[in-house]
Amino acid sequence: LTTAQALADIARRHSLTYFRTNLNVMTKSDDSPVTIADRETEAAMRQWLQRMHPTHGILGEEHGRERMDAEYVWVLDPIDGTKSFITGSPLWGTLIALLRDGKPVLGLMDIPVLDERWVGQLGKDALWNGRPVHAGRRQVLADASIYTTSPDAYGAQDWQLFDALSKQCALRRFGGDCYAYGQLAAGHVDLVVEAGLQPYDFMALVCLVEGASGCMTDWQGDALTVASDGRVVASANHALHAQALSVLSGA
Amino acid sequence: LTTAQALADIARRHSLTYFRTNLNVMTKSDDSPVTIADRETEAAMRQWLQRMHPTHGILGEEHGRERMDAEYVWVLDPIDGTKSFITGSPLWGTLIALLRDGKPVLGLMDIPVLDERWVGQLGKDALWNGRPVHAGRRQVLADASIYTTSPDAYGAQDWQLFDALSKQCALRRFGGDCYAYGQLAAGHVDLVVEAGLQPYDFMALVCLVEGASGCMTDWQGDALTVASDGRVVASANHALHAQALSVLSGA
Numbered sequence: 118l119t120t121a122q123a124l125a126d127i128a129r130r131h132s133l134t135y136f137r138t139n140l141n142v143m144t145k146s147d148d149s150p151v152t153i154a155d156r157e158t159e160a161a162m163r164q165w166l167q168r169m170h171p172t173h174g175i176l177g178e179e180h181g182r183e184r185m186d187a188e189y190v191w192v193l194d195p196i197d198g199t200k201s202f203i204t205g206s207p208l209w210g211t212l213i214a215l216l217r218d219g220k221p222v223l224g225l226m227d228i229p230v231l232d233e234r235w236v237g238q239l240g241k242d243a244l245w246n247g248r249p250v251h252a253g254r255r256q257v258l259a260d261a262s263i264y265t266t267s268p269d270a271y272g273a274q275d276w277q278l279f280d281a282l283s284k285q286c287a288l289r290r291f292g293g294d295c296y297a298y299g300q301l302a303a304g305h306v307d308l309v310v311e312a313g314l315q316p317y318d319f320m321a322l323v324c325l326v327e328g329a330s331g332c333m334t335d336w337q338g339d340a341l342t343v344a345s346d347g348r349v350v351a352s353a354n355h356a357l358h359a360q361a362l363s364v365l366s367g368a
Numbered sequence: 369l370t371t372a373q374a375l376a377d378i379a380r381r382h383s384l385t386y387f388r389t390n391l392n393v394m395t396k397s398d399d400s401p402v403t404i405a406d407r408e409t410e411a412a413m414r415q416w417l418q419r420m421h422p423t424h425g426i427l428g429e430e431h432g433r434e435r436m437d438a439e440y441v442w443v444l445d446p447i448d449g450t451k452s453f454i455t456g457s458p459l460w461g462t463l464i465a466l467l468r469d470g471k472p473v474l475g476l477m478d479i480p481v482l483d484e485r486w487v488g489q490l491g492k493d494a495l496w497n498g499r500p501v502h503a504g505r506r507q508v509l510a511d512a513s514i515y516t517t518s519p520d521a522y523g524a525q526d527w528q529l530f531d532a533l534s535k536q537c538a539l540r541r542f543g544g545d546c547y548a549y550g551q552l553a554a555g556h557v558d559l560v561v562e563a564g565l566q567p568y569d570f571m572a573l574v575c576l577v578e579g580a581s582g583c584m585t586d587w588q589g590d591a592l593t594v595a596s597d598g599r600v601v602a603s604a605n606h607a608l609h610a611q612a613l614s615v616l617s618g619a
Contacts, residue, residue: 130414137556200541204513205556207482208459231458231482253390261454268519268540290451290542291518305388305456 158195198294214320226320237324261307302329409446449545466572488575511557552581
């Protein structure tokens with residue numbers, strides 16, 4: 118946790134320097150935007166990590182993978198919500214996960230503009246700025262609120278499944294990126310569903326959601342790993358999760 | 369401006385009391401959610417306004433219209449982004465417009481959670497927390513970022529027009545509500561397009577956008593009034609606005 122906090126502090130200093138400064142935006146091979154802010158922030162995080170924990174592995178959004186067979190591997194997204202970042206929205210964050218033997222044991226989501234730090238650790242209460250948070254107790258889809266970032270992340274078939282699920286819910290809303298998982302962990306949102314994610318987009322959120330008594334798996338109900346297919350569902354509780362999976366798995 | 373500021377102060381006190389408190393959510397006749405926070409906040413604003421300016425008219429989201437034939441009419445949305453509000457997202461705001469003979473002469477957008485106040489006055493620079501802001505200078509759609517709150521607000525034909533426009537842009541993003549117009553006024557977003565809005569959703573934003581050198585009209589390029597059809601487009605500059613209108617008007 119001390120390491121994760123230090124990484125988040127380093128990231129904040131770099132990312133905030135560039136926020137709302139009319140950055141040049143480049144396009145990556147997968148068509149997602151990237152800025153010098155993403156690259157420089159992750160480079161600073163990696164440099165510090167390599168000095169402090171040279172035997173640990175690293176999987177980062179901008180600068181790739183190293184020592185993935187290590188017992189401990191850090192999964193880093195310097196700026197989750199790059200589209201938010203480059204359009205001046207405050208709802209972007211730094212995501213830091215620690216995997217032990219491939220399984221997430223710690224997750225930190227830092228929201229610099231809002232000065233919010235969300236922490237999950239295996240077997241402990243999730244924390245928002247040091248205070249325990251708990252996911253909601255609504256247990257039926259008809260009462261639930263559901264978030265997804267953008268329909269543009271879905272293939273046609275996946276969109277049909279999301280659409281079918283969300284139309285059974287009380288309220289659906291778009292936009293959110295990582296922050297939506299915080300809203301879920303704090304009991305304000307009941308479901309977050311995404312497709313097309315990468316491991317650095319979701320690994321830090323697993324311990325956060327589960328530490329708040331929520332559930333987070335892929336659309337088949339399997340535990341999330343770095344090899345998952347990028348389709349993710351987080352629910353406030355087991356009852357909701359089972360209902361969401363029965364729609365999303367296409368059963 | 370003093371009146372608008374006082375109204376925003378009153379609204380903040382009421383709305384923040386209810387934020388993240390697991391409110392009961394009711395559904396209005398148009399299927400949009402409403403809470404006691406919306407109703408109580410607007411009631412407090414109206415009560416003060418009626419005492420201070422008994423001859424002025426009021427059009428509010430929750431409690432209707434009165435004295436609409438007055439020279440001065442206030443247009444109030446106590447909580448724009450009710451879905452954000454009830455799901456714990458910080459991007460909701462209070463919108464206050466003053467119309468003189470039907471035309472907007474002042475607009476204020478208050479974002480309580482972020483402690484941001486955006487002000488536009490006819491013929492003056494738009495202000496963000498007292499500091500002048502200016503919209504961006506990107507003049508071609510291929511470089512532009514575009515926001516809309518949700519595809520769910522569009523009819524099928526309107527969605528086709530929005531989709532055609534946004535696919536010519538560099539980046540499109542969902543979610544935002546009123547805050548997206550602030551991002552535009554400060555130069556971070558180039559286009560905001562919405563359908564299905566009510567006068568209290570957009571009237572306060574006209575002077576803000578135009579005071580930042582942007583343009584804001586309906587999809588035909590006509591000035592926005594309380595009788596507009598709820599299809600709204602805001603652009604960072606005239607060159608972009610002309611290109612957006614040529615797509616949205618279906619020409």
